[in-house]
Amino acid sequence: MPDYDVIIRNGTLVMPNGELRADLAAADGQIAAIAPELAGGARETIDAAGLHVLPGVIDAHVHFNEPGRAEWEGIASGTRALVAGGTTAFFDMPLNAHPPTLDAASFDLKLAAMRASALADFALWGGLTPDNLDTLGELAERGVIGFKAFMSNSGIDDFHAADDLTLYEGMRRAARLGRIVAVHAESDALTAALARRALAEGRVGVRDYLASRPVVAELEAIGRAILYAGETGCALHIVHVSSGRGVALVAEARARGVDVSCETCAHYLALTDEDAERIGALAKCAPPLRGRDEQAALWQQLLDGTLPMVTSDHSPAPASMKTGDDFFKIWGGISGCQSLLAVLLTEGHARRRLPLATVAASTAGYVAQRFGLAPRKGRIAEGADADLALVDMRQRYRLDAADLQYRHRHSPYVGREFHGRVVRTLLRGATIFRDGRAVAAKPAGQLLTP
Structure with a gap:
């Protein structure tokens, strides 16, 4: 009878406090032992010589659009892309599914x-809109990871933005329910008025769109959300912060005792407003890509620990929605979940000497802690789930559209050179991706609740 289900030998483990050359054994889905030259046998042995072993990525911000809009992506293709990129857990947003996740019935549809x-x-986010304040309790009972609200137009007719009263009262209820509230923080008053002015003047190009969503719109909304969170005692998370000044606002509030956190996205770290002009529709997102100064500030905050978390905000759409001369009408979402870890390994570790331990913390360890999934998830340690990404840091490759696992094989990262290739992904000790393809015998994803 073997001692373990699997042993990974000769790898370099990326631990919370640094790197360790050791073997790792898993049994019953959990990490059972870590030691150099680990004794014992296993049903499967993986030689990881020359490879780094990272905790599987937890992407806390994706839109897979199922049920209802699976033609935009879908769970099967979306999770193929995730595991190809070393991700072992994800949080699906309540939109752009149809119906959005606003009550117990819609939660059950998405869970199925x-x-x-x-x-x-x-994990599943529930929505926080003017239409569902009375169903937040049933969503919490079902196990949502938290509630997502938009402070500006969501772009989807069936998911309405939260006005100030909705956001304030929703935060009060969320605090009583013990759930975090995540907000898309852009001032609708500013962005909508600037967009109307541009359209009235016939200005519909890339730069016109960027100018309609200035950094000040993000800063104003972040400040307002922090004020409501402090007054209500609600845990707050600011999604896809695009500016260093936005991160600084969050850090200052946290230092004052407000229970607030934030994330940025890989595309804000890899791309700038110049790339938006060069690439066009595939690089449109909201908030938009910023200038080099804001990007440099984000990298510095990631390096010094002020910015704790990076996600993909994977928001796909068919090619027909990513074309056109009017940049305001083009769907505002980036396909990027497969490249989240690749961006950090390349732009962070290889080019800016970001420690691999920081890469692991910002994509797994902190995420698990902030959303109540630790100590089971997000780290390489005995007793944690054996969710792992094996990466060959020696490999360099140029991303080709054919490499993408998305339903629609387009992304602003196509043609980009990356350092470090994910060669194997394990979920609870079982290999789910190897040799360039998903190999799980059947879907094995489980619901995670805080």
């Missing part, structure tokens, strides 16, 4: 779809 197709573990 996830159990049928998800190759990775998952």
Whole structure:
């Protein structure tokens, strides 16, 4: 009888406090032992000589659009892309599914779809809109990871932005329910008025769109959300912060005792406003890509620990929605979940000497802690789930559209050179990606609740 289910030998483990050359054994889905030249046998042995072993990425911000809009992506193709990029868990946003996740019935529909197709573990965000304040309790009972609200137009007709009263009262209820509130923080008053002015003047180009969503719109909304969180005692998370000044606002509030955190996205670290002009529609997002100064500030904050978390905000759409001369009408979302870890390994570790321990913390360890999934998830340690990404840091490759696992194989990262290739992904000790393809015998994703 073997001692373990799997032993990974000769790898370099990326631990919370640094790197360790050691073997790792897993049994019953958990890490059972870590030691150099680990004794014992296993049903499967993986030689990881020359490879780094990182905790599987937890991407806390994706839109897989199922049920209802699976033609935009879908859970099967979306999770194939995730596991190809070393991700073992994800949090699916309440939109752009149809219906959005606003009550128990819509939660159950999405949960059934996830159990049928998800190759990775998952958590589900519930919505916070003017239409569902009375159903927040039933969503919490179902196990949502938290509630997502938009402070500006969501772009989806069936997911309405939260006005100030909705956000304030929703935060009060979320605090009583013990759930975090995540906000898309852009001032609708500013962005909508600037967009109307541009359209009235016939200015519909890339730069016109960027100018309609200035950094000040983000800063104003972040400040307002922090004020409401402090007054209500609600835990707050600011999604896809695009500016160093936005991160600084969050850090200052946290230092004052407000329970607030934030994330940035890989595309804000890899791309700038110049790339938006060069690439066009595939690089449109909201908030938009910023200038080099804001990007440099984000990298410095990631290096010094002020910015704790990076996600993909994978928001896909068919090619027909990513074309046109009017940049305001083009769908504002970037396809990027497969490249989240690749961006950090390349732009962070290889080019800016970001420690691999920081890469692991910002994509797994901190995420698990902030959203109540630790100590089970997000780290390489005995007793934690054996969710792992094996990476060959020696490999360099140029991303080709054919490499993408998305339903629609387009991304602003196509053609980009990356350092470090994910060669194997394990979920609870079982290999789910190897040799360039998903190999799970059947969907094994499980619901994660805080």
